[in-house]
Each structure stands twice: as structure tokens, then as C-alpha cells.
Amino acid sequence: MSKMPRRKETAGARVFRALLALYPGAFRDEYGREMALVFVDRYRHAVATWDRARLWFEAVVGILVEAPKEHARMILHDLRYAWRVLRQHALLTTTIVLTLALGIGANAAVFSVLNAVALRSPLGVPAPDELYTVNSGRYLASGQESARLSGPMFDVLRQTAPDGVGVAAMSRAIARVYTRTDDERETTPASLHLVSPSFFPVLGVSPLLGRTFPEDQDSASGHEPVAVLSYAYWQRRFGGSPDVVGSTLAINGTAFTIVGVGPRDFVGVWLETPVDIWVPLTMQSAVKYSQSFTADGADFTRPWLPQPQIWWLHVVVRVPPERVATAVGAFNTSLSTLAGRDISIVLEPFARGFSQFRQRFSTPLVALLVMAVLVLLIACANVANVLLARAVGRQREIAIRMAMGAGRPRLFHQLLTESALLVIMAGVAAMLFARSAGDLLVRMATATADGSPPFTAAVDLRVLAFAAVVAFLSVVISGVWPASRASRVDVVSALKSSAHAAIGRAASPARALVIAQVALSLVLVTGTGLFVRSFQNMLNVRVGLEPERLLTVGVDPHLSGTPLEDLAEMYGRVLSAVTGAAGVESASLAMCRLEGSCAREAGFKIEGYQPRANERVTFSVNAVTPGYFSTVGMRLIAGRALRESDRANTANVAVVNKTLAMSYFGDWRQAIGCRFGLAIPDIEIVGIVDDARGLGNLKAAAIPSVFVPLAQRPVIPRALEVRTSVDPAAALAGVRRAISRLAPELPIESIEPATARVQRNLSQERLAVLLTSAFSVLAVGLAGFGLFGVLSYAVARRTPEVGLRIALGAQRSRVLWGVVRDALWLVTCGVFLGLPFVVVGSQLVSALVFGITPFDGVSVLTALVVLLAVGAACGIVPAARAARVDPVVALRCE
Amino acid sequence: MLDVLERTDGALRLSPSSLYASIRRMLEQGLIEELAERPDPEHDDERRRYYRLTRLGRAVATAEARRLERLLADARATGLLPRRT
Numbered sequence: 001m002s003k004m005p006r007r008k009e010t011a012g013a014r015v016f017r018a019l020l021a022l023y024p025g026a027f028r029d030e031y032g033r034e035m036a037l038v039f040v041d042r043y044r045h046a047v048a049t050w051d052r053a054r055l056w057f058e059a060v061v062g063i064l065v066e067a068p069k070e071h072a073r074m075i076l077h078d079l080r081y082a083w084r085v086l087r088q089h090a091l092l093t094t095t096i097v098l099t100l101a102l103g104i105g106a107n108a109a110v111f112s113v114l115n116a117v118a119l120r121s122p123l124g125v126p127a128p129d130e131l132y133t134v135n136s137g138r139y140l141a142s143g144q145e146s147a148r149l150s151g152p153m154f155d156v157l158r159q160t161a162p163d164g165v166g167v168a169a170m171s172r173a174i175a176r177v178y179t180r181t182d183d184e185r186e187t188t189p190a191s192l193h194l195v196s197p198s199f200f201p202v203l204g205v206s207p208l209l210g211r212t213f214p215e216d217q218d219s220a221s222g223h224e225p226v227a228v229l230s231y232a233y234w235q236r237r238f239g240g241s242p243d244v245v246g247s248t249l250a251i252n253g254t255a256f257t258i259v260g261v262g263p264r265d266f267v268g269v270w271l272e273t274p275v276d277i278w279v280p281l282t283m284q285s286a287v288k289y290s291q292s293f294t295a296d297g298a299d300f301t302r303p304w305l306p307q308p309q310i311w312w313l314h315v316v317v318r319v320p321p322e323r324v325a326t327a328v329g330a331f332n333t334s335l336s337t338l339a340g341r342d343i344s345i346v347l348e349p350f351a352r353g354f355s356q357f358r359q360r361f362s363t364p365l366v367a368l369l370v371m372a373v374l375v376l377l378i379a380c381a382n383v384a385n386v387l388l389a390r391a392v393g394r395q396r397e398i399a400i401r402m403a404m405g406a407g408r409p410r411l412f413h414q415l416l417t418e419s420a421l422l423v424i425m426a427g428v429a430a431m432l433f434a435r436s437a438g439d440l441l442v443r444m445a446t447a448t449a450d451g452s453p454p455f456t457a458a459v460d461l462r463v464l465a466f467a468a469v470v471a472f473l474s475v476v477i478s479g480v481w482p483a484s485r486a487s488r489v490d491v492v493s494a495l496k497s498s499a500h501a502a503i504g505r506a507a508s509p510a511r512a513l514v515i516a517q518v519a520l521s522l523v524l525v526t527g528t529g530l531f532v533r534s535f536q537n538m539l540n541v542r543v544g545l546e547p548e549r550l551l552t553v554g555v556d557p558h559l560s561g562t563p564l565e566d567l568a569e570m571y572g573r574v575l576s577a578v579t580g581a582a583g584v585e586s587a588s589l590a591m592c593r594l595e596g597s598c599a600r601e602a603g604f605k606i607e608g609y610q611p612r613a614n615e616r617v618t619f620s621v622n623a624v625t626p627g628y629f630s631t632v633g634m635r636l637i638a639g640r641a642l643r644e645s646d647r648a649n650t651a652n653v654a655v656v657n658k659t660l661a662m663s664y665f666g667d668w669r670q671a672i673g674c675r676f677g678l679a680i681p682d683i684e685i686v687g688i689v690d691d692a693r694g695l696g697n698l699k700a701a702a703i704p705s706v707f708v709p710l711a712q713r714p715v716i717p718r719a720l721e722v723r724t725s726v727d728p729a730a731a732l733a734g735v736r737r738a739i740s741r742l743a744p745e746l747p748i749e750s751i752e753p754a755t756a757r758v759q760r761n762l763s764q765e766r767l768a769v770l771l772t773s774a775f776s777v778l779a780v781g782l783a784g785f786g787l788f789g790v791l792s793y794a795v796a797r798r799t800p801e802v803g804l805r806i807a808l809g810a811q812r813s814r815v816l817w818g819v820v821r822d823a824l825w826l827v828t829c830g831v832f833l834g835l836p837f838v839v840v841g842s843q844l845v846s847a848l849v850f851g852i853t854p855f856d857g858v859s860v861l862t863a864l865v866v867l868l869a870v871g872a873a874c875g876i877v878p879a880a881r882a883a884r885v886d887p888v889v890a891l892r893c894e
Numbered sequence: 895m896l897d898v899l900e901r902t903d904g905a906l907r908l909s910p911s912s913l914y915a916s917i918r919r920m921l922e923q924g925l926i927e928e929l930a931e932r933p934d935p936e937h938d939d940e941r942r943r944y945y946r947l948t949r950l951g952r953a954v955a956t957a958e959a960r961r962l963e964r965l966l967a968d969a970r971a972t973g974l975l976p977r978r979t
Contacts, residue, residue, distance in 0.1 A: 031918070034943060035910040042910075062909030069915070 013040045015061060022067040024074050025409045077419035086868060092390070093422065099782065100426030100458060100474060105433035106775070108467040110372045112438035112447075112457040114365045117271065117358040119462065123351070124265035124294045124738050126204040133317040133354075134323065134331070134346035145354055147345065148311035149174060151281070151304065153335060154196070160334035163492045165327050166202035166318040169281060170256045172196045174273045176749060190233065190276040192251065193268055194284055200228075200262075202318045203269075211244040211258030213280050225286055226279070227256040231264045233276035251277065252558075254286040269316070271355035281305055281313070288558045290716060301564070301714070310890035316350055342424050361445055364768055367845050371527060371775045374520045377475065378782045381513045381520075383478040385786050387419060388510055389793065391486030392428075398486060408769070411487040419479025427471040434467070435459050445767050461814045487507065511826060517783035518830020520869075522863055523837045524779040528772040529859030530849050536764045537851030544692030544702070545594065546633025547754035551728040552594060553720035553736060556751035562745060564714075570743060571710070571717065575625065577742035583724050583731035588628040589710060589717040594754065596694025597703055598622040606676040609664050619660065619706045623713040629655070629689055639672045639687030646709040652677075653709065655687040660704035683708065699850050728753040768848065783830075784870045791823055791878040801886055807887035816883045823875030827867050835860075917945065925951035 016039045020032050039059055043129035046052045046380045086093040117121070123184045133146040134157070149157075153167040178187035197213035200206070212228055227249060229238075248255050256279060268275030279287060314457070318328045324347050335343040343626075352358070398411060406414075438457030441790045555574075562570050571589055578587040592598035597620040599768045604617040611617055626642050628634075636656065646653050654676075661668035670687060675681040683706075691702035710717060724731040732751060739746060795802070802815055839855060846854035910918075919928045930945040947955065969975045 027918070029912040035914055038910045038913070058909040062911035066915045256976070806925040 001658040010040070010043070012043050012056075016040075017062065022063055024067075024070050025408060026074065027070045029407060054384060071754065073333060073677045075417070079415050079421060081414060082418040082421045086421060089390070091784045092254060092386065095421050096386060096428060097426045099379045099382060099846075100376075100423060100478075101429035101433060102429055102778065103372075103379035103428035104423075104467060104474065105437060106372040107376055107470050108368045108434035108459070109441060109457075110365060110428055110439035111466045112434060112459055112463045113441050114362075115370060115460070115462055115466075116438075116442070117355055117365070118352065119361050120352070120460065122271050123269060123353050123508060124263070124267070127318075128351035129349070130318050130320055131203070131350040132315065132317050132319060133350040135348045136334070139824075145348070145359065146276070146314040147237060149313045150308050151306055151313065152308045153311075153338060154313055154315055156338050157317075157331055158196075158198070160330050161317070161329050162326050164320070165323065166198060167315060168196050168199040168202035168317070169313045169315050170199060170269070170537055171284070171289060172267070172271055172279070172312055172314055174275055175287065177252045177277070178747060179277070180249055187250075188237075190237075190251075191273060192277045192279060192287060192289075193275045194280050194281050194287070194289055196433045199278070199316075202316060203223050203266075204318070205266050207260035208263045209242060210258075212260055212278075223258045224280075225283060226259045227251065228260045228262060228278045229258060230262045230267055230274065230276055230278075234261045237276075239720070249277075251279070252287045252741060256283075263595040263863055269350075269353040271353055271358050275803045278371060280733050288556075290558060306654045314354075317347065319347070320409040321357060330370070338505055345726075357445070363847055367527075367848060368768075368771060370841070370844065371524055371772060374524055375779050376774050377459075377471065377477070378520050380474050380478040380781050381389050381517045382421070382782050382786050382867075383419070383474075384482055385510050387478065387482035387514050388485065388513075389789065391482050394486065400615060409486050410519070412483050415483035415486055416475070416479050419483065419806065420475050422843070423471045423475045426474075427467060430471075431459060431467060434463070441771075444770070445763060447455070454840065457487050467869040481509070496662060507550050509791070512825050513784045514783070514790050515830045515833060516778075517786050518867060519834030519837065520828050520868060521776075521783045522834035523841050523862035524772070524776045524833055525866055526838045526856075526859050527841060527845060528863050530778040530845060530852065530854070530856055531765070531768040531772050533852050533856060533859060534849040535762070535769045538698050538762060538765055541693065541698050541851070543561075543695070543698065543758075544690050546636060546693070547695065547758050549724045549726075549728055550632060551722040551724055551731060551753040552754050552757065553722060553735065553739075553751045554593065555719065555720050556747055556749055558716050558717060567716070568711070570746070571625065574720065574739060574743045577738040578720065578722055578735055581731065581734040581738040583726040585723040585725050586627050587720060587722045588631040589625045589723060590628055590719045591623040591710070591713075591715045591717050592723070593719040594632065594692075594694065594757070595696035598705070601676060603680070604676050604677070605681050606664050607674050607681045617664075618704075620703055621708045622705065622707050623717065624707050625710050625717050626716075628707065628721070631721050632692075633723075634692050635690040637688050637690050638669055639685070641687055642707065642709045647711050652683040652712055653686045654683045655689055655707045656685050657689050657702060657707075658691050659702045660706065661685075661688050661855065663704055695754060696761055698761055700760070728755075765850075779865065780870055783846050783867075784874045785869060787826060788830075788874040788877070790826070791875055792881075794822065795819060795878040798882070802882050802885045803889070812883040815885075819879035819882050820872055820875040823871045823879075824868060826873035831864060831867065838863075919943075920951070924948055925954055 013036060017032075017036050020028055020035065023032070028605055030878065039055075042053075042055055043052065046055050123131075134149065134438050135145070139147040144253055149169070154167070158167045160633040175192045175194075176189055178193045179190045180187045195213075200212040201215075207228065208231060210228075229244065234240060234244060244258050245260060247258055248259055249254070262278070268278075282305055284305060289304075299525050317327065328345065328347055332344050335345065362426070400406075401411065423575040438459070557567055557570065575587050575589065578584060596779060599621055601621050602616045602618040604619055606617060608616075624642065624647070626644050629636055629641050636655075638854075641656070642653065642655060656671060658668055661671035665671040665674065668688060671685050674684070674685050675683060677683050689707070693702060694700060722728075722731070722735055732753075736748065736751060741749060806812065838860060842856075849856075852859075917926070921928070925948060926945045927948050929946060966975070970977050
């Protein structure tokens, strides 16, 4: 065949050439030109349209089929090669895989928890994105998820909702109730949620069995005691028997007819508290629900739903996102008309339901995730460093492969495959680690006594995707740079030069990586310092109570079945029984537990105090029996405590806390003898106690608080505080026995030492300290490892030089100092690089620390000292090696 | 490629991609090898690359042909194909 004249390339040939881009570069380089030429040749032979079409079809299909095969073949080849290389360095490979696994695993674990509480919709309802909760002004300001509304407000919202907008209400709290079936003698506890009949239709939940509540029960007139069971409760309590529908269940003494069972995957709208039983809102007094409300001159003994002065409901609406503005407008108008003043609400997404855990832990979790990412970055830097170092060692191998014709892209691909394989192995190990670590995290954060977490941090698709992205980024960060450097080998010089010269070239990127590691470590160590100091502050905070030797008992006299007029007699009986128990010094009843603020009442008038415009004087009001202050350990700082002689028929008296006295009376001592009250100032202040913080939230400062005699206020006490002379845990059984002997009708909801409550409250801080410490140790360890590696290489490289200097009479101590100085220099550079990040990071955690400014000098300085110490320590070993160099040996090496 | 098409009566159509994929596979398996020297420029074609069978390649091709031959003989013996006249 004669030589073909060169032709101008046709459009067809250009398209074919473009298609060849689908092949791996190596294959294209080898055969691309020939393939294109063959195609063009055949194209010229094919004249008929049909033949050309057929040719195109074959060419395109051929490429689409063959190109992926070539890719797969190459990847497989690279993987096999990579596996061989990694197996040759088993120890190094294991170290890298474990380091990365820890980094990726920590990220996946933290993310899985974040996913469970803040991203995933746990509701198990259709179209959760259409659900919103009604929130407004001060609830928003105080970070609460939903506003508290009254029954009449809910009625108005329901009646004025635009077409297609569903409105449902539910009690703010999930109550613990006692249930008994017809053929049982003992009661068993269950969790109960009061909901409006629209609750199920609005959420889009249909019963598995039976029905839910008829809509007309939204009006106060519907008083039929009916209940819907959750699937889990139905299984647990009734063995999943379908006969349960129509049967009777006594709830807190009232007989309810079970009318339905909820679907399997619906457990209510509170993430941490699965609901067992739903009953209509109208059943509030029937189930004796009396918790979690804000009130203003209400009568608690009458049913709550019709009363405009009791705010005890959360409202959820279902509205298509594009109609949210319309709905908000309609709700604002109707609520403002009802209240006679301007009210503006917002609708907040409710797809994820309510969660106290989310409120408490979202910010810490994000901070934790950032830390986990930092640790991973440090780990990646280490891996990059190791790979760089190894790439230097492999320069000869790479140069040989290049000399034999392997192209740069091919080598780059091969080297990158090695790091990808490392990351894949690490990723698999990480997911195994993340599964258990995520649940452990939830357990530690919630600090549940029995060890069963209230929800699980499942590894779902989103977590897997996150881990995949993290792993991919790890490949990019730890693999791309070393691979691109390694594949940029100058063949001739690499084959000629000795190993020592090659190491010299790796030094500068390795040093940069170490500096970055130190910078990231500084952020982590400073963060840990912040959390440790914050934790110390919380441990040392002046609580204003004496939680040691204090036993707190949760009681519910409401459920005892005692008529209201006989309750006072029962209180006396309970107190004398408990006081008589072994190891008990004193006991006292109170309306509220020591958690934090008690029922907030607004609209107080104070003698001689002129409220500012729009100011509503609001106090936390607690009703207590005499001896309360000495029992819980509150210090009386002026006046007298409450006495037995303060009775319903004597003058109204109160003891206030110091914050209240200071806020409204200037000099707090002058509060004694002054009067305040709701309608008229008819309560005289007889004493002042020092401020106390709530055991449930030690961070919150004391708020203006009032203590009135229980005898002068018809409320139900829910807390029994017991001061013991012995370890409260030892007195616990005796107290329980005394109550069940002398007041057997009083159900005990909980009983624990007050210190246990404090410990639970500190769980968030303890977790932060624990995890950040772990992360810091990991970070500093990894950074130290990197620093050590870099210095060791530097020493190895400079061995001949050091030998020469020692031979010429240099002092060994100077050589030693030279290496340590190098280490300290690297650390110092890292510190300066890290300081801006410390400032930014401090802002992120400012909401989480207590008693210190976010940019805390002590923490930064401590971190600095730690890093310098680690730097010096990492420098000492290579330095000693350098100083021990025998000049003769060193010089002979060269 | 056209040669293959003709020899198989159009039953085996090789596209450029399948052709070079087979060449690459055979090279990898050591059945063929590429020739370094090219013929006289007179008879050369720049598109062409020259391969020849290796000893292994020839052995494999012979073995395959033998196998097919036996298969054919069996087919004829059992009357699956008409006996050769």
C-alpha cells in the first residue's frame, strides 16, 4: 500500500477523536491515533448513508462498551499493585489506616448523632416539611422551640386558619401516668400526651387499628374519655392483641375506652420521649394533668382548656410552604383580636419534632464536629507526610518505571490509587467504629441511668454519604499532593543521585505540613482548655444550696386520690413519717423541684415601685412548707423564715431572694416589711434568702423568686426535699419505706440524691471536656509524630554535615540545641498560623463556656506551653542522635 | 478489519475499539508481539503497526484450531453436520 497523503481532518474524525477521550489516558496514548485513522479510513470507504450510519453506530457502541472496561481493568491493575505495595509495608499501612479510621470514624460518629437529632425527621409522618410550630417573641428569644398558648388561643387559630391549613394542639409536657386494666390490681406507669383530635389528621397519621378522636371533641363539650395507644405500648402491654380496641384502661383513676392503636413507626413528636397513650385535651382534668404551664391568675382546679389565663399548649400546623405567609397573617390578626393587643407569631419548621436534647446539644455537636474535622485534617497531614517521605524513598522505583515508558498521568493515577485504597480500608474500619461510638456518645450525653439511650444514632444513607465525602476529601488532601510530587520525578537525576540528596527535597513540604498540624493542634488544645476551665467553673459555682446530703423525692399527691380538703392532713402525715425515718434530719414539701425557676407569674404590683412602660413584673413563685430553707440549705440573710404559724387565715407573707430584693428595692435590706401582690399588694416580705441556682441549669443566674407558705396557696406540692444526716443514698430506702407505710396512697415518681441531679446537669460539660481532651491528645500526638518524623529525616540528611562539624570541634550541646531549636521554630510558626483560627473558634464555642471570656488567655498560654513542650520533646530524640554522631562513621558514609 | 469482515462473511464486525481492545489483550497475554522494525518506506503505511505471533501465540492458535477440528469431526460423526463428500 502506498503512503497516504495527509488530509484535512473531517468533522466525523474530530467527533470520533473527541469520543476517544472516554478511554483512560494510557490506552488513548497507545492506540488512539491508530483507532482514529482506522475509523477515517472506513468512513471514506462507506459511501452510502446506511453504511455510514452503521459505521457510526458500531464506533460509538464500541467505545461506550470498551472504554469503561479499560478503565476497570486499569483500576483493578492499580489496586492489585497498590495492595502489593501496601502489604510490603504492613506496619506503616496499619498505622496509616488506623490513624485515618480514627479521624473518619470520629467525624462519622459525631455526624450520626447530629443527624439523629438535627437533620433526620424522626416523626415518621408523610410530608414532614409542611409541618410548622407556632412560636413567638419571648419564647423565641429564650431559645424555646415553641410558644405556650392557651386553649382559647388554639380555638381561635383553628377557627381562623385559611383553607387547607390544619391546626393541632398538644400539652407542652408528656405526663407520667399510672394505668390499670380491669383485671389488674397494681398500676403501672406509662407516658401520656394530651392532644387535640386534629393532632392525628394534621400530622397525617392514620391508626393501625380502630380510630382516633372525632373532630368535634376539639370543643370543650366533648368529654368522652377515649384513648389511642402507641404501637410499641400496645405490643408491650397488651401483646399486640386486636381485642384491645373497645376495652377499658384506668388512667390515673379515670376509666378510658381504648378506641385505636397508632401506626408502627409513630411514637409521638418528642425525640427523647416516646408516647404510650394519647388522650384528648379535654381529658386534662380527668388524667389530673398539671404541669408545665404559665399562668396569670388562673383557677387550676377547673378544667384548663377553656381558661385564657393558662398557657399550656404547643400548636402545630400543617401548611404548604408557599402559604406560610398567608397563614401567619391570618393567625396574627385573629390572635391580636383575641388579646386586644398586637401579637406577632412565626411559624417554625417542625419536620424534626421537639427535642430537649437538640436544644441542649446542637451547638456542642457542631463544635464537636468542627473539632473532629480538625483532627481528621491533622491525621491527613500526617498521612500526607508519610506518603511524601515514602515517595522520596520510592523515587528510584518511580524513575525506573518512567524510564520504561510509564507516563506521568499513569504514575499519578497509580500513586493516588494507593492512598485511595488506604482511605477505603480506613473508611470501612471507621464505619464499624462510628456505629458504636455514635450510640456511646448519645448515652454519655443523656447520661441515662439504665444505659439505654432514648434514641439511636443510626448509620443511615446520609451518614454514609457524609463519611464517603469525608473519605474522598481525605484522599484529596492526603494523597493528591504527594502523588503529584512523586510523579514529577526527574528521571536522570533521581537514578543518579544518592538517597540522601533525595530526602532533602522532601523536607520543605513536610515542614509546611507540620506547621499546619501545629496550627490545628493549637486550636484544639485551646478549645480543650476552654472547656476544662469552664467545667471547673461549673464545679465551683456557688449554687446557693447544699446538694450534699440532700435527697430529692418527686411526688404527685394529685394522683393519690385524696380529696382536696384532706391533702393538708396527708402532707403532715408524709412529713412526719419521713422526718422519723433513720438518718433524716428534716423534710419539706415544695411546689417545684430544685431544677430551676418555678411557675412564673406575671403582673405583680409592688408597693413603692413604679414599673417602666410595658414592664410586666414577673416572679418565679414557689410554695413551700416551713423548714424548707434549712432543709435545702438556702441561707436566710435577713428577716425570718416561713413558720408553722403562717396559715391560710393569717396575714399573707413571703420570703424573697436577694435578686428580687435588689432589683426592686435598691438596698436589698429595705425589702423587709414591704408588700407586693397580683391585684393588690397584700403579701408582706418577711425574709430574704440568698440566691440559689437551679440544679437543672447551673449556668443560669438566679431570677427574682418568691417563696410563699404552702398553707396560704392552694397548689399541689410535687417535691419532697429531705436533709439527711448520713449519705443520702443510704437513707433512700428508709425514706421510701416510711412513705409507703404511712402514706401508701402517695405515688413516688422519682427519688435520688440531689448531687446525682447536679451530675446529670454537668453531663454536657463533662462530655465536652472528655471528648475535646481525647481529640486534643490525638491531635497533639499526631502532630508530635509528624514533627518527630520531619526532624528525624532532617537529622539523617545532615548526618555527614554534623559529623564534619563535630570533627572540626563543634560542641555536642550546640548540635543538640540546633535540632531542638529547629523543632521549636516549627512549633512557633504553627502557633502564629493558628492564632487567628483560635480567635474564630473561640467565637463558635462562646455559647458553651461558662465563667470565662471566650478568648481566654490562660487557655491559649497553656496550649502554647503544651505545644512547645511537645515540640521540644519530639526534638530531643533526633537531637540526641545527631549529637552522638561519630564523625568518622558519618564522613565515611558520604 | 475489512479483511475480518470478509473472511467471516460479515458475521464478525470489528469496530476500532474492539479491534484494539483485542490487540491489547493479546499483547498482555503474550500471544502477539509488536515489531520494532518497520518495512521499507515504499511499502509502509503510517497507520499500520506490525504485530506477529509469538511462539506461545502460535501454540495457542494451533491448540484452538485442533480443538475446533475435533469438535467438527464429532459433529460430523454424530450427524450434526453433513459428512464431507
